[in-house]
Amino acid sequence: MVLNNIENLLEKYENGETSLKEEQLLKNYFAGDNVAPHLEMYKPMFGYFLVSKQEQFNKDIPFETETKATKRNFNYKWLSVAAVAVLMIGFYFGSGSLNNDDLGTYEDPEVALMELTKSLEMISQNFNKGVSTVNYLDELEKGKATLGYLNEIDNATGLIFKN
Template identity: 40%
Template sequence: MVLNNIEKLIEKYNNAETTLKEEAQLRAYFTSEDVAPHLEHYKPMFLYFSKSQQEQYTKDVPLNTKKNTRFYQWISVAAVVVLMLGFIVPNLFGPTAEEIQQREEALLVYNQTMEAFNLISLGMNEGKSQLTNLTLVSDNISEGVEQASKLGEFNTMTNKILKNK
């Protein structure tokens, strides 16, 4: 009965379904001398677990409580100051009269360029519509030539039927 129970516990242990109490029963069974021969291969594993459970780390762990956070705090403060200066300084001094004049001239040149592009666009659109008309004429001429060649074939066939030639 005990061996049957141990085999069930081993199966549960392999499926990771055992409780701590059941694992303690398995450890106690495998550390004893009377282990079934077909379960001998589990014995070293459970002996290792029982020995490793008794091990303790005896060296002192130094705790480094001094942190270098002051340096990072000052970096963040410096970054905020630089950003604030970047936003405030240009607004304090403002644009000069020369800069305002340059902006106005640039805007004027931009508007003139856009007008020129609009005129070019209109001319291209007119040329495109004329090309479309020429394409239609070309298609109609091609179709007429094709029909004329069919008419020539019709005449030769008619002459053969009527034996004019």
């Protein structure tokens, strides 16, 4: 009768349906000497649970002191003040160049067209360089697709080992 009860508890344990009292009964049973031969494979697992329950963490955990935290905030405050000062100086000295009314206009439409085509060709070449360096993303997508096959294998092995 006890062996049948232990087998039922093991089945409930494997399904994750046991209570703490039932798990303690299993641990006590497998800690004893008279374990049924066909249940010997569970003995190391429950023995490990008893040993690991007695382990304790005994190292010191260093915590930051309050002086370090306040000092770090102090540095951030001065950093923000310095950033505002740099921006203000930049706006002050940069405003002088905005008064220039020369917008680069051309009197001759043919010269303007030639300059525009030169500028657009330069933009096109630089854009094509940037696009060519991003072509490796296609390879990344191919690799991602092959990883999808690994998920299918994982699902299949999960079905096999569940039954």
